Amino acid sequence: MSDRIAVKQRHWVYIMLHWLIGGMIIVLAVTGFYIHKPFFTLGSETDPVMVMSWIRWTHFICAAILIESVLIRLEMAFFSHFDADWRDIGPSRKSLKALPEALSYFLFLRKDHRYWRKANPVMAVFVFPLMLLFYAIAILTGFALFEGTFFWELTNTNSLFSWVYDVFGGQQGVRTWHYYLIWVFACLALIHVYFALLRTLSERDRTFRSILNGWRLVPRKHAPIRGASGRKKRGK
Amino acid sequence: MHPHISRRAFLKLCGGTAAYLGLSQAWVPRIALALEQAAKRPPVVWLSLMACSGCLESFAKSVNPSTAEILLGIISLNYQETIMAAAGKDAEANLQATIEEGGYIVIAEGAVATGIPEALMIAGKTSIDYTREATSNAAAVVAIGTCATYGGVQAMKPNPTGAKGVSDALGIETVNIPGCPPNPDTIVSTIVHYLLFGKLPELDGKGRPTFAFSQKVHDNCERRAHFDSGQYVEEFGSEEEAKGYCLYKMGCKGPETHSPCPLTLWNSKQNWCVGSGNPCIGCMEPEFWDKFAGFYERLPDVPVPGFVGVKTSADYIGSTLVTATVAGVGIHAIASAASGRMKGKPESEEGSED
Numbered sequence: 001m002s003d004r005i006a007v008k009q010r011h012w013v014y015i016m017l018h019w020l021i022g023g024m025i026i027v028l029a030v031t032g033f034y035i036h037k038p039f040f041t042l043g044s045e046t047d048p049v050m051v052m053s054w055i056r057w058t059h060f061i062c063a064a065i066l067i068e069s070v071l072i073r074l075e076m077a078f079f080s081h082f083d084a085d086w087r088d089i090g091p092s093r094k095s096l097k098a099l100p101e102a103l104s105y106f107l108f109l110r111k112d113h114r115y116w117r118k119a120n121p122v123m124a125v126f127v128f129p130l131m132l133l134f135y136a137i138a139i140l141t142g143f144a145l146f147e148g149t150f151f152w153e154l155t156n157t158n159s160l161f162s163w164v165y166d167v168f169g170g171q172q173g174v175r176t177w178h179y180y181l182i183w184v185f186a187c188l189a190l191i192h193v194y195f196a197l198l199r200t201l202s203e204r205d206r207t208f209r210s211i212l213n214g215w216r217l218v219p220r221k222h223a224p225i226r227g228a229s230g231r232k233k234r235g236k
Numbered sequence: 237m238h239p240h241i242s243r244r245a246f247l248k249l250c251g252g253t254a255a256y257l258g259l260s261q262a263w264v265p266r267i268a269l270a271l272e273q274a275a276k277r278p279p280v281v282w283l284s285l286m287a288c289s290g291c292l293e294s295f296a297k298s299v300n301p302s303t304a305e306i307l308l309g310i311i312s313l314n315y316q317e318t319i320m321a322a323a324g325k326d327a328e329a330n331l332q333a334t335i336e337e338g339g340y341i342v343i344a345e346g347a348v349a350t351g352i353p354e355a356l357m358i359a360g361k362t363s364i365d366y367t368r369e370a371t372s373n374a375a376a377v378v379a380i381g382t383c384a385t386y387g388g389v390q391a392m393k394p395n396p397t398g399a400k401g402v403s404d405a406l407g408i409e410t411v412n413i414p415g416c417p418p419n420p421d422t423i424v425s426t427i428v429h430y431l432l433f434g435k436l437p438e439l440d441g442k443g444r445p446t447f448a449f450s451q452k453v454h455d456n457c458e459r460r461a462h463f464d465s466g467q468y469v470e471e472f473g474s475e476e477e478a479k480g481y482c483l484y485k486m487g488c489k490g491p492e493t494h495s496p497c498p499l500t501l502w503n504s505k506q507n508w509c510v511g512s513g514n515p516c517i518g519c520m521e522p523e524f525w526d527k528f529a530g531f532y533e534r535l536p537d538v539p540v541p542g543f544v545g546v547k548t549s550a551d552y553i554g555s556t557l558v559t560a561t562v563a564g565v566g567i568h569a570i571a572s573a574a575s576g577r578m579k580g581k582p583e584s585e586e587g588s589e590d
Contacts, residue, residue, distance in 0.1 A: 036534065038485065041466040051466035106568070108575055147455070162441055171492035171518070172527035176538050176550050183554030187561040194565045198572060204580040 004205070007223050009117070010214040011083055017073045018211055024066040025189070029182045031059040036179055063142055070135050088118040095124035115222045120195055127191055134184050140164050141178040246271075246309070249301040256425045256500075257437070258447050270432045271310060278431065279340040281331060282316035283370055285363050286356050286390055286399055287346025291381040292318055294417030298424065299504045306424060310431075314340070328359050331370065338373040341427065347383040347390055348405035351398020368406055376436055377410040379403060380423055385412035385443070386522040393526055403443060411436055412443035416519035421500045422448045442522065444494065453490035453516050456498040459483060469513075477513045487532040489518030 033039075034055045043049035077086040087094045098114060102121040105113040119128065144164035168174045200207040203217075210216040250267040254260070259267075284292070296303050307313055313320070314334045315327065322330055334340050344367065349355040353362035361369070371377050379402045382388045391399040403410040413422050426445055429437045437445040454460065462468070463482040470476065470485060482488070493516055502508045510516055517531040518524040530536050537547040572578055 038466055038468060041468075043465070045467070048465035048467060050464050053464040108571060147452070170523055170527055171489075171521055172536070175492065176535055179535060179550055180554055183557050186558050190558075190561050190565055194569065198569070198577075202572070202577040202580060 003220050004217040005220055005223050006206075006215045007218040008214050009216045009218065010210055012214065013076070014073075014083070015211060015214055017069050017076075020069040021066060021073065022189070024062045024069065025185050027062045028059060028066065029185060031055045031062070032179070032182055035059060036182075060146070063139075066135075067139055070132075074132075085118055088116075089124050089128055091125045091129060095121045099125050115219055117222070120199070123192065123195055127188060131185075131188050134181060134188070137177060138181050141168060141174045141181075144168075144174050145178060245305075249305060252300045252421075253425055253428045256421055256447070257429055263432075267428065267432055271428070277310060277312040278375075278427070279314045279334050279337070280311045280427075281314055281334055281340055281342050281370055281374070283342060283344045283346070283367060284317045285344060285346030285348055285358075285367065285384065285402075286397070287381060287383045287388070289318060289345075290417045291345040291384075292316070294415075295380075295420050295423060297502075297504065298420035301424060310424070311341075311427060335370065335373050339375045340373070341430070342371050342374040342377045343423070344371075344377060344379045344384040344402045344410070345381050347387050347397075347399035348402060349397045350400050350405050351396060355397040364405060367402060371402075371406065371408060376430060377402065377408060378413060378423070378426060379410040379443075380413045380415075380418045382414045382416045382418075382519060382524070385410075385414040388416070389525045391523075391525070410443055411439060411445060413448075414444065414520045414522075415495070418520075419448070419496065419500050419502070422496065448496045449494040449520070451494065451496070453493045453495050453497055453510070456496075457482075457490055457510060458498060459510060472513070483510060483513070483515040485534065486515045487530070487534055487536075488515035489521070489524070489528050489531070490516040492528070493518040493521050493524075495520040 035052070038052060040051070041048070042051050076084070077089065078084055086092060098116065098121040101110070101113050102116075104110045106122065118124075140161065141164060144161040165171065165174055168177050196207055196211075199205065205217040207216060247264065247268060250264045250271065251261065254263045254267055282292075295306075298306060301310065315331045317327075320327060320330075348363045348367055350364060353364055356363040358366045379385045383390065383399070384402050386401045387395070387399045387404070388401075390397060401410075401412070402408070403412065411426055413419075413426065415422075422445065425447070426437055429445075429447075437447055440446050440449060442449075454463075457463070459480055459482045462480065463484055467476070467481045468485040469481045469483050472486065477483075484491075488510065490510060495516075497508050497516070497520075498510070501511075515532065518528045521528065528536060533549075535550050537549050538553070540546045540548055540553065
């Protein structure tokens, strides 16, 4: 026990953003699937509930929250004053250096690996960039499909996003790609949760709990050294 | 002005056109004036290329203005293979005279054969040469119908004749009025716009007049309220269909199709596809023949990347992806458990590696 100490590794803003993004993806996937295939109705024939309207409204609101959350998370990953962690969760020299070791660890070619501060290098180099790519596709195709006067005249066929239709193969292509995102994010989320589970079980370092309360067990030599003020002085 | 058109009917025509072009009723007298002053009615050359003549059929079904009013009062149709009086050399001489005079409007119907030029020969010329010659001196080229605008059903993959729209085949700017068939109101309004303002109407990125094609079928659909309430037709011939429920689940492409259909209607303004209980197949959109078929599915099958000629549903591709991921994760989890990793590391090894 003595060679590991509990460290407050995640700021509450990061925890909140994580759950905002994850929650919004789940809501967007469910509402998006309803828009694709309306599988229930509410109310009677003469007094119907405007289900589709409400579901689409929810989809648009949640999409806006997702976009905001992803942008804020990205901004903080690079420019945060207290935890600019893009080197830990994105492709960086640090994560690329740790990648071969991590791959051979996950392929059972070696028994242990160096300490990973946040996500493992496979997540950092492959999965998170892929997620970003699919956020971009989701946002672009979503805005192209969005009809209404929001920031711009989006009903006009000459709208700001009409070029997206040329890239993704017309009306049907944009819809099909936007629909694929449900499945793609299901895969990525599955991989993400599995890695977290694996780390929790194999390291016993409270990884699952850390995304709720921020505290994780960290090897003593990687723990940040704190001064009298409690502020971090060096090391990540 | 043709004597058979009463003043009242003529002003009704002008009023209808003003409404369709989005102009106020104050414009009606000016439209009437423009049409009356077109004493020398604009000469129109109608090219019939690779098409089924359905566009002409649709044009002939025009009301307010009727076909007779258009042909006798608004335009001077100098060349139209189906309905012109002249034939043979006379007809071609008529065409040549019109071309030499210039300032005419070309209405093109049907696709141009670029892959096999001999697939369509008119008066001994290939469709490319013929179309290029006929449009060479034109004041405006109006491509009507999905064939003349985007290639049409004969451009369906693998498109052996190389069918292309007039704009693509010749590399010229055209006003595109797509539709299979196109709406006569849109054609006539475009011509009247040209007579009234001396220029073509505002076009969108696909060459379509924005006064008609800036909104989708879905935006103005009479069944739209049922879409919003989650009331859908589940099968053809059902009670729900007769009640006017939404055809979204039957594969309606209304949400994807830019068209004024719900507003202008068809068959002398009696009804339209969705009104009769058939989902919109999106005949006014580019590549609808490839991308929107099967027409009765919400998301039709898509080509599988890497497998030429293989089509499957997006659901199948997506669920295969998820199944593969679940299998991969599952196998790795079993292997991790078998290797004893899931039990956690012995304490002494903690942090020994860096």
